[in-house]
Amino acid sequence: MGKDRVRFGGLDMWTRKAAIMFTSGISLILIGMMISNFQLMIVGLAFLSLLAINGWVAGHSDLLIERQTSATNVYKGDDIVVSLTVTNKSYRRTQQLELFDNVPHEMKMRKGINQMRMNLGPGQTAKLRYVVRCPLRGHYTIGPVSVRYRNAFNLFVNETKMDDRSDITVFPQIRDIEEALLRSDVPKMYSGATTLKTPGPGMEFYALREYLPGDSFRSINWKALARTGEMMVNEKTRDAVTDVFVIVDTRDVSRIGTVLKNPLEMGTVAAASVSNYFLKRRDSVSLVTYGSRMDYLPPETGDKQYFKILSGLASVEAKGSMPLQAVTNALSPRMSRGSPVFIISSLEGDGTTLPAIRNLSGKGHEVIVLSPSSIDLERLVSRIPRMSYEVLKLERQNRLTAIAGYGAKVIDWMPDVELSQALLQIKLG
Amino acid sequence: MTDFNARLRRLSTPKFRRAASIAAFWALIGILVLEVLQTYLVDGETQQSAYGDDWNDLGAFRSEINSLGVETNALVSSPLLLSEIDHPEEAIFVVSGVERDTISLPRFTGDENVIEFTEGDGYTTSEILAIESFVQRGGTVILLDDFGYSAQLASQFGLDYSGHRLYDGQAYAHELDYNFVWVNTSSAFNFTTNSGSLSSINPCLKDLDKDGVIDLLDEDPLNPSVTTQGISSDMAGLCAHRFDQATSTWDFSEGYDILTNGPSAFEKATSYNPVENRYAIGRSTLDSYLDTNDDGNLTVGFEAAGIEDDEQGPFAVYVRYCQNRLCLDSDSGRVHFVSDGSMLINSLYSPDYVPDYSGLVPDNDNRKWALDIIAEALLIGNSSTEASENAIVIFDESRHQQSNIGGDTYNLLYYLLIYFTNDWMAMLLLFLGLFIALEAVLIRKEDPDDWRHVFRIIYYGFGDARRYEYYQRPEKIRQVLLTRVRNVNAMSREEFDALPAAELQKMVDDNVLTDFIFNDRRYKTDELVGIVKRIKEWGRTESDSGA
Incomplete structure (x- = not known):
């Protein structure tokens, strides 16, 4: 909710009408002088006088404007209700007042309109509402x-x-992929939350320790306090099974396609959906995006991590050309052994894809490659000669086959295929 | 050298060029402003102003006219305004020294030349025509100038200034110095050799019955036996300067002893031409000479030695021009040319007006001469010695340096206003300017845009279209095929490279594809299409086809 007060005073801009009136007035006076015609001069003077009086009798208002929005965080495709309240706090009428709430071009007006013309009396209020x-x-x-x-x-x-x-x-939108992952090969390896013998947010008791500032009062063990006289808190075990790494390709090549259908958009939807799935299972999920630079979100679990991942995915842009191997090399020391890695990339224009995936597989990671077919996305916007298209597809198949040969599970994600459908391909990979 | 090149590169950068252009622009503006300011910062020599009381101003003359009940006015903009005067026959335009030139534009001539691009110094042609028109309509002009910018104006009436200084060996004011030259005339109303005295054209000298009382005050102007008694100075009105209150007598003398200060003279050839109604009234003596070589001395010439001598007098110093022959009609326009700009300055006109000059300057008839002209011009209709309410004396201040800061600017602006609303060329330019300004406003001035929300997310990310051709080449297709063979057979690159040709042939097991691998020749497009189709089919498993 925003609230602000605005005052008007003075007049800044002449309209075309005023400018024409001014030049006409001057012209009439001068032409009147040329031909010694006082009537013309008087008409010209009348024009200028009208301008002068209008400039002098300038209205001014004291407005209070308040905006309210139904939500500040929404999913792609959702609606937001915006309402704007305008109050005239001055003792004069506002006369012709026009209001326009600047809405980004990327948002579509669904209901109502984001502008209003009004003439508010003293103390009057008007409301503008749009979706x-x-x-x-x-x-x-x-x-x-x-x-x-x-x-x-x-x-x-x-x-x-x-x-x-x-x-x-x-x-990005969250797709329901639970059934798809249950039916595919992927989730069978990670059959849900099991207790890890490390302290962390969880349900099971792990140990007692002394109270530290910042600990929740709910975690205080009152019995221990009564017994020992010292403040002790219960520490829980961490519930997560493992860390799931989601690597999203945000390089410049991932912009190929339309604004709503391109490897980056498909990738963010997939990354959000996969993260959501694993976070719901109380696994720790790490998000890595790479393009012009690498952004790494350490593995965490919980709603906060979910929000961080979604925020991170909301802000990614197609930029840069960082190779995948640079990312995997940088991540390697931070990845727990055997943790599954989701790589979401079109695999275009990166010669390090194969060695990077080979290294990950070699280190015992379960690598799942979800690859939006950029050739088919490109075909949505460009006319690719048939033979070139076929050869490009063959080359892409070769690349996917080679990756699969290193033990990675590869999904060739076609633009017209839903994410859940695409994930089912893992069984066939 | 590198340093020089780097510096040169820096000088040619758009940023530097822009900065240099801006600096040059402001420098130019600064110079222009300084130029304008300079004219105000340097004290201008103000003189011959009708509103000044200095020794060389005309305040005494103007005050006396005012005291005679005649309205006086100053023209600070342009003589173009003379065309606006409703009663020119009762108006006098006094030009005392034309000190400066002014701006002007080309003008329409109205003849076969259509446009005249150059203007003479001094008054613009439009102004000269306005003055001429004023005279034609019955107005009186007193033009007092020696070396100023009034040559064009005099030329319009057929008179030429000599442009040289007039000296007189004898007739100068010995009490003062040789700069003060006497111009004496005993019969100022004998315009031509055979015209006789025309003093009757001046109401202050007109006495038809010769009874010693001017006709304007004479009860019976044609009967010498009827003499009007009890005339006072007040009754004499504009002719009071001719009336002696003490003796109750009128001064009917037709001569003037005019004292000039550093005068010039008119050209002999043009100063007298009765056919053109130009009459040389006041002349210098035979002892006068014109310093034609401008050396400040009398030079006796010796033609054989190539020495130019100074011209010997007499020269016309006062010339009268009449619109009608001999100025017989009282409402005839007339111009009084005097080749001395200082004839009416306070110190000569009324020495007592300026205490420093009181008693120094010898008695002269400058005042009488001037007031005679005033009376002759304003007393029309032979009914009264008082000027009518329409009478006006206008002093031209438009060509005088102004004493107060801002005065010149005011004059200039006023001049421009008058000029651009009276001169046809200026009016045309002004009209065009207004038209262009109005068009510019219409084109350039835009109302604030209407606000509206635009939903705009259209965007297409294109791949590299140049690579499409590359993917149609046989060598690329061959590379794709070999990679496919290697992948299907799960071989490393090294293993595959070491593979004998026969083994590879066996692996491919397709004559067309084998031929394509080994036969590096030109392929037709349809051949390549067939090969690509075969590659797609090659090595396909059931699951592939299912997918």
Whole structure:
């Protein structure tokens, strides 16, 4: 919710009407002088006088503008309800007042309109309500509110902006992939949460320890306190089975396709869905994105991690050309042995893919490669000659076969195939 | 050398060029502003102003006219305004020294030349025509100038200034110095050799019955036996300067002893031409000479030695131009040319007006001459010695340096306003300027855009289209095939490279593909299409086909 107060004073901009009136006035006076015609000069003077009086009798208002949004974090495709309340706090009418709430171009107006013309009396309030849809993942800002005041004759205009902004984060959509993963080969290896003998957030008792500032009161062991006289807290065991690494390719090549259908968009949806699935099972999930640079989110579990992952995925852009092997080399010391690795990449334009996956497999990681078919995505926007397309597809198949040969499970994800459907291909890989 | 090149590169950067252009622009603006300011910072020599009381101003003359009940005014913009005067026959335009030039534009001539691009110094042609028109409509002009910018104006009436200094060996004011030259005329109203005295054209000298009382005050102007008694100076009105209150007598003398200060003279050839109604009234003496070589001395020439001599007098110093022959009509326009700009300055006109000059300057008839002209011009209709309410004397201040800061700017702006609303070329330019300005406003001035939300997410990420051709080449297709063979047979690159040809042939087990692998020749497109199809089919398992 944003709230701001805006005052108008003075007149900044002449309208075309005023400019024409001014030049006409001057012209009439001069032409009147040329031909010694006082009537013309008087008409010209009347024009200029009207301008002068309008400039002098300038209205001004004191507005209170307040914006409310139904949500600040939404999933791709969700709607947001925005309401704007305008109150005239001055003792004069606002005259012609125009309000426009600046909505990002990437948001689609679903209901209502984000602008309003009004003439508010003293103390009067008007409400503007509209609904926008967010079809694109990302971080957006609604606002500022542009306010335009016109005087009665529409000769002068005063524009100002109320710097009140509402930040909106649009997360990638989450697909339900539970059934697909149950039916495929992937989840069978990680059959849910089992107790690890390490302290952490979990359900089972692990040990007693002394109370430290910041510990929750709920974790205090009152019996131990009564017995020993010292504050002791219960420590729980960590519930996670293992760390799941999700590596998302955000290189420049991942922009190929349309704005809604490209390897990056498909990849973010897949990464969010896979993370969601494993976090629900109380596994720790790490998110790694690489493009112009590598962003690493250490493995964690819980809702906070879920939010971090979604935020990270919301902000990724197709940029850079970092090789996969550089990423795996950097991650290698941080990856627990045997932890599954999801690589979501179109595998285009990177000669290090094979050695990188070979290394991961060699270190005992279960590698699942989910590869949006960039050739087919490219075909949505470019005319690829038939023979080139076939050869490119053959080459891609060769690449996927070679990766599969290193023990990775490979999914060739076609643009028109749902994520859950695509995941089922693992069995066939 | 590298340093020099680097410096040169830095000089040619857009940033540097932009900065240099901006600096040059502001420097130019600064110079222009300084140029303008300079004219105000340096004290201008103000003189011959009708509103000044200095020794060389015309304050005494103007005050006296005012005291006679005649309205005076100053023209600070341009003589173009003379065309606006409703009663020119009762108006006098006094030009005392034309000190400066002013801006002007090309003008329409109205003849076969269509446009005249150059203007003479001093008054613009439009202004000269306006003054001429004023005279044609009955106005009176007193033009007092010696070396100023009034040559063009005099030329319009057929008179030429000599442009040289006039000296007189004898007739100068000995009490003062040789710069003060006397111009004496005993019969200022004998315009031509045979015209006789035309003093009756001046109401202050007109006495038809010769009874010693001017006709304007004479009860019976045609009966010498009827003499009007009890005339006072007040009754004399504009002719009071001719009336002696003490003796109750009128001064009917037709001569003037005019004292000039550093005068010039008019060209002999043009100063007298009765056909063109130009009459040389006041002349210098035979002892006068014109310093034609401008050396400040009388030079006796010796033609054989190539020495130019100074021209010997007499020269016309006061010339009268009449719109009608001999100025017989009282409402005839007339111009009084005097080749001395200081004739009416306070120190000569009324020495007592400036205490420093009181008693120094010898008695002269400058005042009488000037007031005679005023009376002659303003007393029309022979009914009264008082000027009518329409009478006006206008002093031209448009060509005088102003004493106060901002005065010149005001004059210039006023001049521009008058000029651009009176001169046809200027009016045309102004009209075009207005038209262009209006068009520019219409084109350039835009209302604030209407606000509207635009949903815009259209974006296409294209791959590298240049690679499509590469993927149609036989060698690329061959490489794809060999990789496929290697992958299907789960061989490493090294193993595959070491594979004998016969083994490879056996692995492929397809004559067409084998031929394609080993036969490096040109392939037609349809051949390649067939080969690609075969590669797709080659090595396919059931699961592949199912997928």
